[in-house]
Amino acid sequence: MNAAEPLVRPFRPDQDMDAVLDIWVRASEQAHAFVPPGFWRARLTEMRDRYLPLAEVRVAVWPDVAGFAAVVEDHLAALFVAPERQGRGLGRLLVENARQGRAELSLSVYESNTAARAFYERLGFVPQCRIRDGLTGRPEWTMLWRRGDR
Template identity: 45%
Template sequence: MLRMSRPEDMEEIVEIWLLASLQAHDFVDASCWWQAQEDLRTRYLDHARIWVFEERGDLLGFTALVEDFLAALFVRPDRQGRGVGHALLQEVKAQGKALHTRVFVENEPAVRFYRRHGFVIGGEVADPLTGHLQYKMSCPAIRIPG
């Protein structure tokens, strides 16, 4: 079930982010992700509209939208490949805005995921936290009938 996040979800959201970041971004030193947890809370999550995917009381994934910037879309590593990320992205796209995000160049599965969902690469930029290159990706607004 998709729903808006609640304050009591925050610890589980950060846990999902950390576990998924460690797996998907294994090209970055793990200490970087451990140290970035507080920045995640204050820089993105406190200012974002957050949706979570919940199943039987467990959060499986979340997405965070700051205006038209998709700041986060993460799924628990043991629950990936089951449509959770697709459902979360569809919810964000249903807001009717053109979207922008950044994806590490080395994270090929994520790049493929976003391209399958209509995002295009519009350039590269160095991530200020890690120094690794990220693609700047965007997706035009999609009007959903009804």
């Protein structure tokens, strides 16, 4: 692997767990400043023991773990890139990888996270409906990408 080029590979829990959880907390706190402080850290165990084992998780490595995507069936349940690595194409690379072999991919994004909403729209995701997140009570959008649209 050329260290100048990022690579997407399957998540290795025994090697990647600490990095993935660290990225999840830091990126969540940055992107979701409207959620009370401590909310994400209080859910680390749940993320590690419940959510990640249920998902198909891929990591972006450049040269170490710099981001991850978690997909459950055809739903992009999580996409997070380390704050200091954002804006370098890793999120796009992870989404493109998640779309491989799928006819469609859905996701939910907080309404207040306008940067993420714009990012997903640039990648061809279309807002479908506005819902309320069951954990935070915050409004969010369900978005859908379909192969062949656009």
